[in-house]
Amino acid sequence: MSKKEAPNYKMEPKLRKTFYIPSLNGIRALAFILVYLSHVGLGHIIPGGFGVTVFFFLSGYLITTLLRMEYEKTSSISLKHFYLRRTYRIFPPMYITLLVGVLFSIVGLSSKEFDTAGLIAQMLHFTNYYLILVGSDGLVPSTSIYWSLAIEEHFYLVFPLALLSLIKGKSYKTIATALTFLCVLVLVWRCILVLGFDISHNYTYHASDTRLDSLIFGCILGLWGNPMLEKNSFLDQQGSTLKMSVIILTCCGAILFCFLFRNEVFRETFRYSIQGIALLPLFYYAIKQSHWKIFSILEYAPIKWIGILSYTLYLSHLLALSLAGSILWDNPSPILKACIAFLIALLFSVVMYKFVEKPFARLRKRLHDS
Template sequence: MRRTDPALRGWERAHDMQDRDRSPTLKPSSMPHLPQLDGIRALAVGLVFLSHAGLGHIVPGGLGVTIFFFLSGYLITTLLRFEALNTGGVSLRNFYLRRVFRIFPPLYLTLLFCGALYALGLLKGPYDAGVVLMQATFAGNYVTMLGGDIAHALPVPLWSLAVEEHFYLLFPLVFLLAVGRISAARLALFCLIACFVVLSFRVAAVMTLADASDTYIWTHTRADSILFGCCLALWRNPLLDGEAGYRPGGWQALAALGVIGATLVVRDETFRQTLRYTVQGGALFVLFACILQPARGSACGRAARLLSAPLLTRIGLYSYTIYLVHAAMIEAMAEFTDSHLVQGIAGAALTFVYAALMHRLVERPFARLRRRLDAPGAGVPAREAPLAAPAR
């Protein structure tokens, strides 16, 4: 399904709420390669890994997931804008096929791999077939609400993927309806309003439920972390909106880092279950804008160069599979040693090897299939078109 509108009212301007002397939205012929985003992926998956490797009391693994959410919202929405600006519409068929080719093969192969580890006695369980089925069908973040026990799930953190897949079942449709009808800035405003609606869901849950810990994994209470990324993609996008793009200075980025640090220090449980994700979303808005198109020699430029280091970009390239398999690898290593340090080191090595093999044998062939689709970025090597791929 593709909706076309030759006029694309509002979408070929950076944002109609700005002064007329601002630069128009750019329409590049191909999406740029941004290695610093691979570096962001590496840092995010590193936080998650260390948290699961016995350092959860000092390493904020949840922040890593929130970063993944924001990155996903920004990249996917930027891709949709890019497609609308260059083709006059959005192909829902190609959008969903790209996600299937990117998400499904590593996911289901990793579930089978975990089943093999269980059969070999390296994962102890016990696992519930119904709960595993909910994991495999992206319902795992509602296991408790549906009467299951999350303790009987495979050690594959699929709740966050469930949040994303639920979100992207709806968001492209909303975007498609918006193309040619309202400006990107107006849609950004709607996304921001939706962020506060999601916040209200969290507040309501905390006020009414005896145990509101599942607000961390429910789609309707975590989707705002994705929506904040959508806002940056739609309002003054540094990549698409030319001189009108939002480019904060180094001091603003430093302040945003301080804000994120403060959200980790505050231990009040009500804050942690409600406002924390909202505040982090606002801070990530500034930090991502800082590194996307930084000026040469600026503090943001130096940060972008550090994030573009070869090791970080390699880990970022493998980050999706690393995220899928790392917990199972760490748990399997526990069968051989009681040392958390050894479990973490061995688990990291095996995870990296598994992810490298998955990338070479599975992800790259499916990337070639994705490039055949009639979509922005087709014909551009997958490693060099991160905006055409899911966040992980």
């Protein structure tokens, strides 16, 4: 796309200097809460996997929005700056938490041990395929959640480069259409694996090649109908508040159907696609119409604070549950264990935010931001 075509996707003036989406921290918090409740023993009724899908979608939307803003401002995308931002933001909490898991295992706070191959796989962002090929036994105890980080890192090795190659000659809508076609291909690939080769849940749930569409759906929203960068999206043209409410309810119903319909073939093929499509309008209205009462919880102070800490909470919550289990050796109360583990993870995340995440953010700005 030439710079002259960019005004079709006008950015709100205030976003040219600063970029903050209040409801996103609330969405992060709710996604983490789903994951956490699932892992404390409520997985049979709480869809923790959907929380991960929401994280994927949010990541795709946010990264694409930032890249698009950079292009509209500079007529280019700096791959160097993109990967530096990822390095400063993602790697310090990830590797520190992994080190804590290693220390837990060494001092005997975990009943499981890890091996060198598992640790290297996690350090090099191949946790997901290690889980598929070997299992969780060789991984650092209570850090198997790193599989989802591996998917994101695999995707972001390729996506910015692909976007840079397309954005200079194509419209946002054309790129979004191409990404939609890619989502269809991923769905077809899952169907081939499940129906043609009887591939199990372990692969379709954890593999980058079967889950990348959850990120791509977020990228599509970042490019076409972006609620922060476009004043007149097609979703704003649906008519009255009543019609928009019907869209929201329909999307919620589609997601609920994915929770309740337990057919294994459906769950490992169409489930992720339906959830991704349903999240498009839900994210749009949660951001654009954040003043609606239905979305007001996303901006409650405690929810926002959990959202700010959600990355480290996500990384550390299984370790916290393991430590809480050691503390409560003679008291197996799952509720008490869940509460103590949450407090441990919260304290760890606050410390990481203050002494690791914020200093590294300042360091990046000082060394690399112009």
